[in-house]
Amino acid sequence: MSSWLDYTINGLIVGNVYALVAVGLALIFGVSRLINFAQGSIYLVGAYIGWVAVVQLHTPLPLTIIVVAVAAAIVGLIIERFGLRPLQNSVRIAPLLATIGISFVLDQLVMLTFSPNPRALPSQLPDVRFQVGGGTIGPLDLLIAGVGLTSALLLFVFLRYSKLGWAVRATAQDRDAAMQMGVDVNRVNQAVFGIAAALGGVSGLLVGMYYNQIDTAMSLQATLKGVVAEVVGGAGNVPGAVIGSLLLGLVESYGVAVFGTSYRNLFAFLLLVVVLVLRPNGLFASARQAPPEPLTGTFIAPSRPVRIPRWALAVAAAIFAILPLFPVSFYVLQTLINAWLLGMLALSLTLVAGTIGQVSLGHAALLAIGAYTSALLSLTLNVPVGLAIIGGGLMSAALGTLLISPSFRLRGHYVSIATLAIGEIVSLVILNWESVTRGPIGISGIPPLSLFGTELISPTSIYWFSFAVMVVLALLQGRLLTSHLGRSFRAIRDDDIAARAYGLSLNRYKSLAFIFGGFAAGVSGGIAAHLYSYINHETFNTQQSILALTVVILGGLGNVVGAMLGAVALVGLPEVFRIAAEYRILIYGIVLLLLVRFRPQGLLGTI
Amino acid sequence: MTASTPEPLLALSNVNTFYGQAQVHFDLSITVARGHIVCLLGGNASGKSTTMKIILGLVKPRSGDVTFDGASLVGLTTPQIVRRGIASVPEARRLFADMSVRENILMGAFVRNDREAIAQDLDKMLTLFPKLGQRLSQRAGSLSGGEQQMVAMARALMSRPRMVVMDEPTMGLSPLYVDRVLELIRTINQEGVSVFMVEQNASLALEIAHEAYVLQTGKIVLSGSARTLKDDPRIRDAYLGGAEAA
Structure with missing residues (x-):
């Protein structure tokens, strides 16, 4: 592929595929103001069902498409009925978290059924290419364009001329008023989830055929791209989602043409951040409406925190402190070291997501910044490791806050999308900025942990070091929460308009929260770098961000003790029960789902 | 209720509603x-709009009953209540x-399936609201x-x-438009549709209503026929500029 026309065709075809995902997201956002993070998982399921149909059942192409659409629609209906409908009267964050949990469960089920190895998905179409102007086009390109156009047409007819379509549009514009016209919004939700899932599933099938390969990593990518396209077009705006998708496809394709393949996603996420900052309602939103987000206060489950007496905390800390003096196995210490590192990340996230209400889905980026800074400081500038880790913390605090600052004016779901994108951007910059980060090779030979010239090699010393750091950070954070500053944070979370009316500067307090949280996460990343001795751009990924969020929700949003308890529980329990690694993510997903459904305030309650 | 009074179309009896801890x-x-027009008067935060929501099933009462045409509405969803005949x-x-x-007006007929009658009713609406005729294809917003x-x-x-x-x-x-709306409410009522309206503007409402209730912080403090309430000094003091007169 070489000519600009080729890149344009490729961009439009890929854009068509994104559109199938994004239109579903837009429909769902329209009727239920929910960003469905499980959309990519349905796309993944569609691709694998397609694989079964093509490779094992040898279905002809039209039948394959129908099978995939129907099967994916059924998955969508199940998600709506059992995953989301029970949460209807729950806090606003609940369905969002539920879709994240559902996506973990679905992805992992696919992985367990089909193994994580990529599979070839033959396209069932002759492999010929026709000359068109200066470029070429193949039958698969035409099929994708055809499916895209047909779906758009069917959707238009449905929304414009069918009774259910009218109900969908009315519900999207005013849910309560639609109910007062006699519209059964549950049926509308069902219809929308079914349609979105069918489109998403077919999209997965087509992508698999286009690249002749499917693997389980497709899921998150598809969700991210769909969300980007949808937000660019204006959340909930169906035609906007189509145009946003085509635009995204073109931007990516031209970006690849100029800079190379590894820049593809970078352009996607930069586009998203630019749109969120300049036009948070999307390119095509009319200026008249405010973003349909509630006050952040209603976004988080309110509750009474469980009171734990100080002596009990002291006793617990003492037990963990003297644990290595007893004959415990290396394995137990190792597990707990991981828990302490995750605990630091959770402290950071519980402050940002719980105390000040900015639900971040890109927290692993702060780990990465801290880890790379600390590793490079100690390797290239020979800074002592102890200082390098602090440097990592400071860099995460500064750079993390700077990167996230454009999203300070956003609320609710949009904060989550922006942080997710910023997290991806950090990882992609690390991948592409080879002169500093060594790109895809990663950084190896990172010196081990040391303190005042003494190397910490034994598990016992590493255990004490990481535990002590976590406890100090927790004490600082506990102090912070009882101060005037902590109160201001919570005021902003509970009602940012009222907080502003009382003279609190949202930007200043959000910055302070991210500075403090960034430091804790950066220190955690720094310690991890010296512990692992090798890191690359994938060491700290979105899965870790979501794991941290699960920990925080398990402990109770904003709850310092809860963050540490959650970390020990989620890292420790799977070890105790010797659960195989590939089932762990499944369990995290299920834990998240159960929490959201039955105890949204977490074990110890939100503060 | 004595045997001589006919059964009311809508009855709320001993309804208690809460938002969290707060009783409304x-x-x-x-x-x-x-066949009557009944008006619920009250100031801000008196619980008027919540009363509407209770009738429509958008808010559930903690205790008490709501009946329409003799059958309880408690436990029904909003769409089910709409199908019973409340718009x-x-x-x-x-x-x-x-x-x-046009789409907005037709959405009103969502619970119906008789296409031809719906089309006739649309025409009827255009005679009742002649101004809308030229606006049919315009965005409602x-x-x-x-x-x-x-x-x-x-x-x-519809x-x-x-x-x-x-x-x-x-x-x-x-x-x-205020005059026009009140006139229309009367017209609608004369065609046999009962009306329950919530209003802040007491003098206007009492002009067209048959009966009225006055709601204050969630309690009915006054009720009766619109004619007697209009002359009630308490209404005059509270709503009709009685303070100025005094």
Whole structure:
């Protein structure tokens, strides 16, 4: 592929595929103001069902498409009925978290059924290419364009001329008023989830055929791209989602043409951040409406925190402190070291997501910044490791806050999308900025942990070091929460308009929260770098961000003790029960789902 | 209730409503007789709009009963209640802003399936609200407040309701439209539709209502026929500028 026309065709075809995902997201956002993070998982399921149909059942192409659409629609209906409908009267964050949990469960089920190895998905179409102007086009390109156009047409007819379509549009514009016209919004939700899932599933099938390969990593990518396209077009705006998708496809394709393949996603996420900052309602939103987000206060489950007496905390800390003096196995210490590192990340996230209400889905980026800074400081500038880790913390605090600052004016779901994108951007910059980060090779030979010239090699010393750091950070954070500053944070979370009316500067307090949280996460990343001795751009990924969020929700949003308890529980329990690694993510997903459904305030309650 | 009074169309009896810990209604009892216009008066935060929501099933009472035509509405969903024959003109109109005026009016007939009769009713609405004729294909959000109120009323009537509930139908309208709306409510009522309306503007409401209730912080403090209430000094003091007169 070489000519600009080729890149344009490729961009439009890929854009068509994104559109199938994004239109579903837009429909769902329209009727239920929910960003469905499980959309990519349905796309993944569609691709694998397609694989079964093509490779094992040898279905002809039209039948394959129908099978995939129907099967994916059924998955969508199940998600709506059992995953989301029970949460209807729950806090606003609940369905969002539920879709994240559902996506973990679905992805992992696919992985367990089909193994994580990529599979070839033959396209069932002759492999010929026709000359068109200066470029070429193949039958698969035409099929994708055809499916895209047909779906758009069917959707238009449905929304414009069918009774259910009218109900969908009315519900999207005013849910309560639609109910007062006699519209059964549950049926509308069902219809929308079914349609979105069918489109998403077919999209997965087509992508698999286009690249002749499917693997389980497709899921998150598809969700991210769909969300980007949808937000660019204006959340909930169906035609906007189509145009946003085509635009995204073109931007990516031209970006690849100029800079190379590894820049593809970078352009996607930069586009998203630019749109969120300049036009948070999307390119095509009319200026008249405010973003349909509630006050952040209603976004988080309110509750009474469980009171734990100080002596009990002291006793617990003492037990963990003297644990290595007893004959415990290396394995137990190792597990707990991981828990302490995750605990630091959770402290950071519980402050940002719980105390000040900015639900971040890109927290692993702060780990990465801290880890790379600390590793490079100690390797290239020979800074002592102890200082390098602090440097990592400071860099995460500064750079993390700077990167996230454009999203300070956003609320609710949009904060989550922006942080997710910023997290991806950090990882992609690390991948592409080879002169500093060594790109895809990663950084190896990172010196081990040391303190005042003494190397910490034994598990016992590493255990004490990481535990002590976590406890100090927790004490600082506990102090912070009882101060005037902590109160201001919570005021902003509970009602940012009222907080502003009382003279609190949202930007200043959000910055302070991210500075403090960034430091804790950066220190955690720094310690991890010296512990692992090798890191690359994938060491700290979105899965870790979501794991941290699960920990925080398990402990109770904003709850310092809860963050540490959650970390020990989620890292420790799977070890105790010797659960195989590939089932762990499944369990995290299920834990998240159960929490959201039955105890949204977490074990110890939100503060 | 004595045997001589006919069974009311709508009855709220001893309704208690809570938002979390806060009680909104205290033993609220209201009846709407068949063919009557009944008005619920009250200031801000008196629980008026919540009363509407209780009738429509958008908010559930903690105790008490709501009956329509003798059958309880408690436990029914909003769409089910609409199908029983209650249509609504919500506060601030709540039109489907991005749908056309025609689509908005037809959405009112969502619970019906008789295509031809629906088309006839649409024509009937255009004679009742002649101004909407030229606006049919326009976006509903682009209409003026008064025109939107017309659309909202036409939309409510399209379900051929036995009762219409209206939340502050004159709010934010120009005086010209206020008169027009009140006249229309009377017309609707004369065609046999009962009306339950919530209003802040007592003098206007009492002009067209048969009965009225006065709600204060969730309790009915006064009720009776509109004629007697109009002359009641307490109403005059509270709503009709009695303080100035005194």
